[in-house]
Amino acid sequence: MIDHIFIGITLTKETSGESDSVVSILTREFGKITALARSAQRVVSKLGPHLEPLRLIEGRLVEKxxxxxxxxxxxxxxRHIRSDPVVFAGALRILAFVREHAAELEQNDLLWETVSRSLRLLDQAVAAGALPSAISREQIFSQIHDKLHRAFGYQ
Structure with a gap:
């Protein structure tokens, strides 16, 4: 049994069986990981709420x-991104894009920095009320997608 401590952003959480979840996380240390979270769907789970998409977490991965x-x-x-439905939907699209294009267990420092920095800046902008119109929101998401394309080496 090997333990790994990581910092990561939860990309997706899907139900697996009655009470388990399969979670995809973009980590600084390992790139994208997909792992099982036992009993994360239970109402009394202490683990489940921390593994919801769009959370920066510190975690422990156990390999058996x-x-x-x-x-x-x-x-x-x-929380500020979550408070605006349009921005929240855009952020989830970004995470879905990362999940689809990132290779499993392939560390990419540029991708990590791009995603984590973009989400932090977006959260600060929403908190400050600096996203007044739908046009500016779409421009911001377009810029983030351009940065992600560069991080993946597409441009």
Missing amino acids: KRSCIADALTQISF
Whole structure:
């Protein structure tokens, strides 16, 4: 059994079985990881709420036969992004793009910096009320997508 401590942004969380979840996380240390979170769907789960998409977490990954998330604690919840439905939907599209294009266990410092910095700046902008119109929101998401394309080496 090997333990790994990581910092990551939760990309997706999907139900697996009755009470488990399969979670995709973009980590600074390992790139994208997909791991099982046992009992994360239970109402009394202490782990589940920390693994919701769009959270920067500190976690512990345990490798046995299958990688499992043993612990997770939210460091940044991006609550301001979550408070604006349009911005929240855009942020989830960014995370879906990252999940689809990032290779499993392939560390990419530029991708990590691009995603984490963009989400932090977006959260600050929403908190400050600096996203007044739908046009400026779309421009911001377009710029973030351009940066992601560069991080993946597409441009």
